[in-house]
Amino acid sequence: MDFSFSEEEELFRKSVREVCEKKIAPHGREMDEEAGIPSEIIKDVGELGLLGIMVSDKYGGQAATFTKAAIAAEEIARADTSMSVAVYYLVEAAWGFLFERYAVEKAKEEILPDVTKGRTFLGIASTEASGGSDIASTSTTMVRKGGRLLVNGAKTYISGVREAAQYGGGFVTVVKTDPASGHKGLSLCYLPAKEFPGVTVSTSRQMGREGISNGFIKITDAGVPEHYLLGEWNEGFYYAMEGFNCARPLVAAACIGAAEKVLETGITHIKQRKVFGTPIGKFEGIQFQLAENYARLESAKMHVYKAAWMLDRFYKEEKFSRGEINKAVALAKLVAPTAAFDIIKDVMVWHGAYGYTKEAGFERALRGVTSYLVGAEGTMNIMKIIIGKELLGKEFSPI
Ligand SMILES: Cc1cc2nc3c(=O)[nH]c(=O)nc-3n(C[C@H](O)[C@H](O)[C@H](O)COP(=O)(O)OP(=O)(O)OC[C@H]3O[C@@H](n4cnc5c(N)ncnc54)[C@H](O)[C@@H]3O)c2cc1C
Incomplete structure (x- = not known):
């Protein structure tokens, strides 16, 4: 048993802390109360290699371990205790990792390099008005039609909707593909959010971490390209x-x-x-x-x-x-x-x-x-x- 971090992990922590203290900490209050996360901060965090940190270097990530990813989450939140920057970071870290595991090559090449460079946002859209805890009750549907994946429904309380609609990017989205099969009738797709026909977002004020937006996605006949399906149908x-x-x-x-x-x-x-x-x-x-x-x-x-x-x-x-x-x-x-x-x-x-x-x-x-x-x-x-x-x-x- 070994309770110590490796030398590399300690050095990583030190370098992340230094940058976060200098670049993020001075903006904590303004981010939360007024301006959202300034784009320079996203750029700085991106330059440190922290965005999509667990994605492979082929797509601009660091292929970081979960331990390193956790160290960075800890350090970012130390600098911005409102958690806004940490949320931006950790959603992309985790769902970027999942995206790489299940997306086809074409989608990975298209989406991930922009995420790791901080040009676009990648989030998760699972919750619906019927209750976020009960994912099997998802009612947003996806069917194959005319060579596309036709998505209809609505998602609620989703982090990063404004950022994705502004900068570009989208969401790993939970959809129902076999309504008769409960949790075995769900699939995942990538849903673009910026100027994508059929997708509109709106924001809701939150009690905290106001630096990153949170809100709703309305999806009406959104024709998602087939290669945005993540993994197998109904899995x-x-x-x-x-x-x-x-x-x-x-x-x-x-x-x-x-x-x-x-x-x-x-x-x-x-x-x-x-x-x-x-x-x-x-x-x-x-x-x-x-x-x-x-x-x-x-x-x-x-x-x-x-x-x-x-x-x-x-x-x-x-x-x-x-x-x-x-x-x-x-x-x-x-x-x-x-x-x-x-x-x-x-x-x-x-x-x-x-x-x-x-x-x-x-x-x-x-x-x-x-x-x-x-x-x-x-x-x-x-x-x-x-x-x-x-x-x-x-x-x-x-x-
Ligand atoms: C700040 C913030 C950011 C979020 N960002 C995202 C995001 O980016 N993407 C996304 O998809 N979702 C997001 N969510 C939504 C979040 O995932 C849901 O709030 C969560 O899954 C719970 O769903 P719900 O709010 O519908 O509550 P419900 O599922 O309706 O639950 C209500 C209450 O009932 C309790 N409960 C439910 N079932 C049981 C049970 N079987 N036994 C005992 N108690 C139970 C719950 O613990 C909860 O206290 C965000 C939420 C917040 C607050």
Whole structure:
């Protein structure tokens, strides 16, 4: 057993941190409250090779391991604790990886180099108004017609709709191809979003991470080219689950990055802030909270990097079963957002009235990590169902 990162991973972390602190951190508040992610930041992150980081170098990526991808997610979220840039990054990292696994060569050559260069956005469009947790109930349809894939339906609460419509790009999209077959009647296709006939997007204001848009996609008779089908017809449920397994450890890594940065600020504060003539860090009521929060952070980190480590071995050495991966990934996604929320909330309170100001920025981080408590990339209850199923057996699954 080895709990250390390799020298290469440490150097990678250092270089990502340096750039993120310089280029992203100064824009945190403005991105969240006013302007969205500035295009220069996307360019800088792209130049670092972080966009579509797990895509092969053939298409401009780094073919990075999940461990490296998690390190970058952590570091980006440290610099932008609102999580906007981290979300932009991690959605492309995970779904870019999935895209490369299942797209045909022509589609990969067409789509991926623009994503890795930061010219276009690649996201995931699975959720519908009928409920994001129940993917089998997808009602957006896709049929073969006149040499095209005809898509009709609507997607809700999709991250990056404005970016994809503006810069170009599109979404790995879950569609129903055999309405009679439940989850076995789903497929995946790539749906372009910029000026694509039949596709319109609209945005919805979110509680947090406002630097990246979120909203709706309306799809009316959109004729998608045949080569945008991902993988096999009616196998889309399994690919989507695989994609979520790739995204969730990165989500969890981003949560611990934001929480770690905030906790560091908290430690500095409780050593300096004197009340009743004593640094508040000397009071047991505060120090015990610090210890508890540190334990939460370290525990979440273990889950994140264990899941990433397992995924690296799963894909490279065919180690671990899908069930083992599902459980490890769900544990990371269950533990990290909760830990991050608790840590940020306590640090905010340690700062007294100042902690409640916009200037302090804790509210921004709190709003950002809450997105992952609510359900982006899978809700907490769904993570518990996945873990329960692995512990008790399939026959105990409520869904
Ligand atoms: C900020 C943000 C960004 C998002 N970005 C994207 C995106 O880019 N692409 C995309 O496709 N989706 C996106 N989503 C949607 C997200 O995937 C869904 O919110 C999530 O899957 C849950 O779906 P839902 O919101 O419809 O809630 P529902 O599925 O309706 O669930 C409602 C509540 O019921 C609970 N619940 C459901 N089933 C069970 C059960 N069997 N047992 C116990 N409790 C249950 C859930 O845990 C949840 O608390 C985003 C969401 C947010 C908040």
